[in-house]
Amino acid sequence: MSETARVCVVGGGPAGLSLARALLRHGVPFDVYERHSDVGGLWDRTNPGSPVYDSAHFISSKTQSHYHDFPMPDAYPDYPSGKQIHSYMRDFADAYGLREHIRFGVAVERTELQPDGSWQVTLSSGETKRYGSLVCANGTNWHPSMPDYPGEFTGEMRHAVTYKSMDEFKGKRVLIIGAGNSGCDIACDAAKAADKAFISLRRGYHFVPKHLFGVPADVVANGGPHLPMWLAQRVLGAILRVLNGDLTRLGLQKPDHRLFETHPILNTQLLHYLGHGDIAAKRDVARFEGKTVHFKDGSSEEIDLIICATGYTWKVPYVDPALFSWKGGKPDLYMNLFSRTQPTLYGLGFMETNGGAYKLFDEMADLIVRTIMARAKGDAALDKLIATDRPDLSGGIKFVGSDRHATYVEIDAYRKQMTRIRKRFGWPALEDGCFDALRVGDKRAAA
Incomplete structure (x- = not known):
């Protein structure tokens, strides 16, 4: 050439x-x-x-x-x-x-x-x-892509790209917006380190364990059996329901889509913290009023720091x-x-x-x-x-x-x-x- x-x-x-x-x-x-x-x-x-x-x-x-x-x-x-x-x-x-x-x-x-x-x-x-x-x-x-909500938030609000350590959460009431894999990771850090922690989700999601039957989940998927997608959705969906139970009991919304129709969330650690009350799930944000965050389910919380894991x-x-x-x-x-x-x-x-x-x-x-x-x-x-x-x-x-x-x-x-x-x-x-x-x-x- x-x-x-x-x-x-x-x-x-x-x-x-x-x-x-x-x-x-x-x-x-x-x-x-x-x-x-x-x-x-x-x-x-x-x-x-x-x-x-x-x-x-x-x-x-x-x-x-x-x-x-x-x-x-x-x-x-x-x-x-x-x-x-x-x-x-x-x-x-x-x-x-x-x-x-x-x-x-x-x-x-x-x-x-x-x-x-x-x-x-x-x-x-x-x-x-x-x-x-x-x-x-x-x-x-x-x-970074930042969300836009009505009202003015007078606490600290920043994108997840700025987040580095759970030490940033100490002594604060923290809200994580977004439930992608990074959002769930950061929410788990908040559950451990913040005075009070919340995660806001627009919809319900399927949570896939990182390990299935003692091996990484993607190893199981790659090794087969390679089922037709409609059947794989049903089989793995049934396995997740057995492993995770009804996620609405943890304050999460019921998924409005079938498994794999969104990017997989490989994080069941968040479910652990939700089950222990170290973090609480909230609906999407409706509006801000000072340091008060109002959610679409009608609830509200006083928040010091918002981390936007919004892509x-x-x-x-x-x-x-x-x-x-x-x-x-x-x-x-x-x-x-x-x-x-x-x-x-x-x-x-x-x-x-x-x-x-x-x-x-x-x-x-x-x-x-x-x-x-x-x-x-x-x-x-x-x-x-x-x-x-x-x-x-x-x-x-x-x-x-x-x-x-x-x-x-x-x-x-x-x-x-x-x-x-x-x-x-x-x-x-x-x-x-x-x-x-x-x-x-x-x-x-x-x-």
Whole structure:
């Protein structure tokens, strides 16, 4: 490939590292730009804006979440901590010599699509460079989304991205708004440390234990039996009802959707604290009045500190938004990877799914690199597919109609579609050992 086909990768986090290794494997020239001083993205707590807090752990288990050919250490627990994940990211970068391809402390400030499809990239260093392809791997949890309620709250109210330690709750009456996995984690911290703790939920949810039958829940799901989705919903739903009982007894609302129709909440620790009275469940907020929070069920509480675990706005600030199509505030990419209108624009990490991300990132990165290589040879066969194909990636699940689920995919359905694409273009799947030749060192092995 010529120098004019060089690839610009934005971000040295989990997605960017996966893509860098894939580009190395296929011999495609590239540069990675990382605005921070180290790899790891959000998992590096010294990275300004990182949402990681003391009690943060993976919600998928180590055996289902690692990169291809690079398992997490045996000494890691089933669900590694944030510190362990960052250490794993650093070891991964060192093992494959990725750092020499990353410019640290340099941000991509602006990109301009040229008439020939190439990209003029302006860097924070003041340099301007030209690239044949642009891959956005900057992550999605950097731009907090705050809720808007009637009235004025005169206590302290901030987004969960600012939360780091349960010490922040001592001596305070605390309300957590939002029941995603981070919201539930933080609510558990509040239950332990606050004078009084509450969690506000818009709807009822299904709470999945991190372990089923003594092993991680995603290991059970991956091992089978692989039931039709409608049957899996019924079977696992019945198991959860046996394990958790009627959640309305804890003040939670009855779910208004079936299992898997929202992003799974892997946290039954919250149920423990609700059952012990260390935290109380509330409905959605109706309005504020000073430090009084009124809820839609008619109740009210005096609150000192509100933590809003209300998600993030997905942004690609260095690319003209008009170059993307958008759905529910998220880039609407073919297979969550390919721009439907700009053949040299790609994204990695702009998706949510119900399975471990990093193995999937490797498969996705391989598709991106193979597509870049095919296009460099003048093969436009994939262009027509990208422009016209609208595969059903729901796996038969009717996801709730929230913005969060606008680009959500069911992991098995997604993998089946990847397999179809590979077969269509004669691209082999990733095999065990396919990255071994790239190894330059492994600190863990040396230790």
